Amino acid sequence: MKRATKLTLAGTVALLATSGAALAQTKTLDTVKQRGALSCGVHTGLAGFGQPDDKGNWTGLDVDYCKAIAAAIFGDEKKIKYVPTTPKERFTALQSGEIDVLIRTTTWTMSRDSSLGLSFAGVNYYDGQGFIVKKSLGVKSAKELNGATVCVQTGTTTELNLADYFKVNNMTYKPVVFEKVDEATQAYQAGRCDVYTTDQSGLYSVRLQFANPADHIVLPEIISKEPLGPSVRQGDSQWLTIVKWVHYALINAEELGVTKANVDQMLNSTNPEIKRLLGKEGDFGKGIGLDNDWAVKIIKAVGNYGELFDRNVGAGSRLNIDRGLNRLWNKGGIQYAPPIR
Amino acid sequence: MAVATSTRGAARSAPRASFFYRPEVRQAIYQIVTVLALAVLFYILVTNTAANLRKQNIASGFDFIHRTSGFDVSQTLIAYDNSMTYGRAFLVGLLNTLLVAAIGIVLATVLGFVVGIARLSSNWLVAKLAAIYVEVIRNVPLLLQLFFWYFAVLKSLPGPRQSHPVPGGGFLNVRGLYLPAPVPEPGFDLVLLAGLAGIAGSILLYLASRRRQRLTGHRLPVLWGTLALAVAMPLAVFLLLGQPLAFDYPELKGFNFQGGMVLQPEFIALLVGLAIYTASFIAEIVRAGILGVSKGQKEAARALGLSNGQMLRLVVIPQAMRIIIPPLTSQFLNLTKNSSLGVAIAYPDLVSVWAGTVLNQTGQAVEVILITMGVYLSLSLLTSAFMNWFNRRMALVER
Numbered sequence: 001m002k003r004a005t006k007l008t009l010a011g012t013v014a015l016l017a018t019s020g021a022a023l024a025q026t027k028t029l030d031t032v033k034q035r036g037a038l039s040c041g042v043h044t045g046l047a048g049f050g051q052p053d054d055k056g057n058w059t060g061l062d063v064d065y066c067k068a069i070a071a072a073i074f075g076d077e078k079k080i081k082y083v084p085t086t087p088k089e090r091f092t093a094l095q096s097g098e099i100d101v102l103i104r105t106t107t108w109t110m111s112r113d114s115s116l117g118l119s120f121a122g123v124n125y126y127d128g129q130g131f132i133v134k135k136s137l138g139v140k141s142a143k144e145l146n147g148a149t150v151c152v153q154t155g156t157t158t159e160l161n162l163a164d165y166f167k168v169n170n171m172t173y174k175p176v177v178f179e180k181v182d183e184a185t186q187a188y189q190a191g192r193c194d195v196y197t198t199d200q201s202g203l204y205s206v207r208l209q210f211a212n213p214a215d216h217i218v219l220p221e222i223i224s225k226e227p228l229g230p231s232v233r234q235g236d237s238q239w240l241t242i243v244k245w246v247h248y249a250l251i252n253a254e255e256l257g258v259t260k261a262n263v264d265q266m267l268n269s270t271n272p273e274i275k276r277l278l279g280k281e282g283d284f285g286k287g288i289g290l291d292n293d294w295a296v297k298i299i300k301a302v303g304n305y306g307e308l309f310d311r312n313v314g315a316g317s318r319l320n321i322d323r324g325l326n327r328l329w330n331k332g333g334i335q336y337a338p339p340i341r
Numbered sequence: 342m343a344v345a346t347s348t349r350g351a352a353r354s355a356p357r358a359s360f361f362y363r364p365e366v367r368q369a370i371y372q373i374v375t376v377l378a379l380a381v382l383f384y385i386l387v388t389n390t391a392a393n394l395r396k397q398n399i400a401s402g403f404d405f406i407h408r409t410s411g412f413d414v415s416q417t418l419i420a421y422d423n424s425m426t427y428g429r430a431f432l433v434g435l436l437n438t439l440l441v442a443a444i445g446i447v448l449a450t451v452l453g454f455v456v457g458i459a460r461l462s463s464n465w466l467v468a469k470l471a472a473i474y475v476e477v478i479r480n481v482p483l484l485l486q487l488f489f490w491y492f493a494v495l496k497s498l499p500g501p502r503q504s505h506p507v508p509g510g511g512f513l514n515v516r517g518l519y520l521p522a523p524v525p526e527p528g529f530d531l532v533l534l535a536g537l538a539g540i541a542g543s544i545l546l547y548l549a550s551r552r553r554q555r556l557t558g559h560r561l562p563v564l565w566g567t568l569a570l571a572v573a574m575p576l577a578v579f580l581l582l583g584q585p586l587a588f589d590y591p592e593l594k595g596f597n598f599q600g601g602m603v604l605q606p607e608f609i610a611l612l613v614g615l616a617i618y619t620a621s622f623i624a625e626i627v628r629a630g631i632l633g634v635s636k637g638q639k640e641a642a643r644a645l646g647l648s649n650g651q652m653l654r655l656v657v658i659p660q661a662m663r664i665i666i667p668p669l670t671s672q673f674l675n676l677t678k679n680s681s682l683g684v685a686i687a688y689p690d691l692v693s694v695w696a697g698t699v700l701n702q703t704g705q706a707v708e709v710i711l712i713t714m715g716v717y718l719s720l721s722l723l724t725s726a727f728m729n730w731f732n733r734r735m736a737l738v739e740r
Contacts (some may be wrong), residue, residue, distance in 0.1 A: 088700070091704055092706045095704075111702070111704070114400075115703065116399060116400075116704035117394075117397040117704075137596075145596075147594065147597055148596040148597070149516060149596065149597060151687075154684070154693065154698050154701065155698050159412045160411045160412055162413075163412055163413050163423040173413075174415055176415055176607070177414075177415065177687055177689060177698070179693075183685065183686070187495065187687065191495075191500045191515045192495055192515055194596050194597075234397060234398045
């Protein structure tokens with residue numbers, strides 16, 4: 001009895017002593033490789049960006065970015081664990097380590113960059129907030145929305161921008177705040193609110209799922225800047241660099257004309273820029289902890305940025321959103337990547 | 342035990358050894374060590390969490406309560422707009438939770454008692470309907486019921502431009518139940534004062550009647566007295582002062598009705614859903630309590646010539662309350678905590694406003710969740726304390 005209590009006491013003290021030590025800084029790349037799959041935080045269901053089909057296969061612009069990162073690390077874009085997240089839990093999921101990267105139509109803002117302990121790895125979609133209303137209301141502009149009821153999702157920049165816009169234009173509104181997109185759009189269709197607001201790409205996306213898409217119009221006003229991009233935890237610069245350069249590789253590939261179809265041919269190209277991108281020259285892949293043919297694997301999995309955009313939200317998809325600001329810098333847009341050299 | 346002490350008492354070893362061998366000293370030492378260990382563990386948890394948050398550059402501390410919120414809330418019992426602080430938003434959410442919890446508890450208790458007694462009715466149809474109600478409602482998850490009440494009911498209501506008129510100048514549409522709001526004019530406080538005086542008077546009348554009954558066996562006319570004091574007197578004052586009450590009628594202007602007061606569909610759906618769900622559990626508790634009263638009591642009441650209603654009211658329920666009140670407390674706590682499901686149907690309760698929007702905008706999950714847990718814990722402790730006091734008062738002194 002005496003010995004047992006002495007042992008338990010000693011054990012407890014030892015446990016307490018060790019639990020006080022701070023956690024060592026683990027590298028996310030090592031964790032991902034060890035796990036054998038990338039844990040990717042995605043949308044719960046937004047057509048064009050992150051949506052599971054009825055067989056459970058995920059498609060979308062953000063999902064393709066997950067696939068690109070997994071391809072760069074493993075060479076296999078199927079080695080992914082998709083974790084659907086709502087706006088409420090997405091940041092806690094990333095902060096706690098449940099997901100390695102959050103690619104979920106998340107706007108890059110200063111407060112998210114600073115007080116949440118996250119870093120954004122680029123902008124994969126330049127967007128802005130808009131409104132969708134029923135045609136039967138006869139509203140042609142957002143400035144006519146004084147006194148309207150607006151459905152919005154909780155914990156988003158949308159909620160704050162809405163308040164700012166109505167204040168600046170001396171209009172009043174009544175918010176109806178939901179947690180999930182489906183609930184918000186259902187209430188909008190049932191007539192609970194006059195307007196639904198989210199990023200414009202999201203508006204086109206949800207309109208597809210309405211009973212009569214032609215009965216709704218997206219108002220022309222864009223009331224905010226919404227640069228959407230992937231984010232990772234702060235403190236792991238290697239992982240941040242990897243995610244950043246996956247995005248830049250996609251842009252550079254489109255700039256240089258490397259597509260999913262011709263990447264094998266391009267391996268024999270004499271263009272030094274293409275050689276550096278595809279790893280035929282230099283040790284750029286090794287510099288970030290991946291193989292030198294990291295970009296080849298990415299392009300084989302998802303194509304270049306232009307193909308990715310067209311397939312998911314552009315002319316090759318049901319959303320048919322114009323590329324607009326998301327064109328390359330030399331084609332009239334602002335997608336620009338630093339050179340691989 | 343007595344044998345052990347007598348052999349131990351001999352002065353063979355030093356006094357120090359026998360001190361530690363005494364059971365009460367041993368117990369005290371073990372308890373002190375455990376408390377110290379818990380305190381050390383708690384301290385390590387707190388400092389470890391703070392250190393990890395700092396290392397990950399996640400903001401911590403409670404300063405965010407004084408920052409501007411920047412968002413609006415659809416239902417606020419106190420004045421609130423998006424230029425006020427997060428702390429004010431917290432109060433708004435808390436008041437919304439308390440409102441739905443308080444009214445929900447009252448409705449659920451009333452409905453629960455009715456259904457519980459109905460299930461024991463000798464009328465076969467009534468008993469069976471009550472049984473079906475209890476079995477169906479108890480076994481469907483609450484979230485699904487809330488979705489049903491919100492979306493199924495919402496879809497059936499017309500838009501603002503085609504509202505159903507409600508007698509009295511109100512309107513019913515998908516945006517809510519719009520009612521004329523009473524606007525008190527000068528002199529209305531006298532009416533309120535008269536009303537309060539009337540209520541106080543009727544309580545005194547009831548107590549006096551009970552005392553008289555105990556002493557002489559005769560009761561005073563409590564019902565008529567209450568009607569006269571609490572209803573007729575304030576009404577008379579109201580009419581004498583020239584009806585100092587105006588009404589603000591809701592009018593359709595643009596997109597929505599302006600003016601008047603509105604009961605939002607989120608509030609009504611959450612209230613109805615919670616009340617009906619919790620009432621099904623309370624019905625079973627009431628039934629258990631009534632069945633727990635010994636048959637002899639009912640037979641004696643019948644023998645005295647009491648009707649069914651009198652027997653229930655004067656003999657059975659007072660004794661059943663001893664069995665009913667403790668599980669009833671749990672149901673009240675469940676209802677309060679279940680109100681947090683309101684976030685699924687856009688009701689701006691504490692979880693939706695504070696642990697939803699504020700948590701997301703500030704990113705300080707640890708502090709926000711700790712405060713939320715603290716609030717629910719306090720509400721639960723207050724409710725149980727009150728119900729325990731009530732239970733002690735209702736406890737019958739057995740002879």
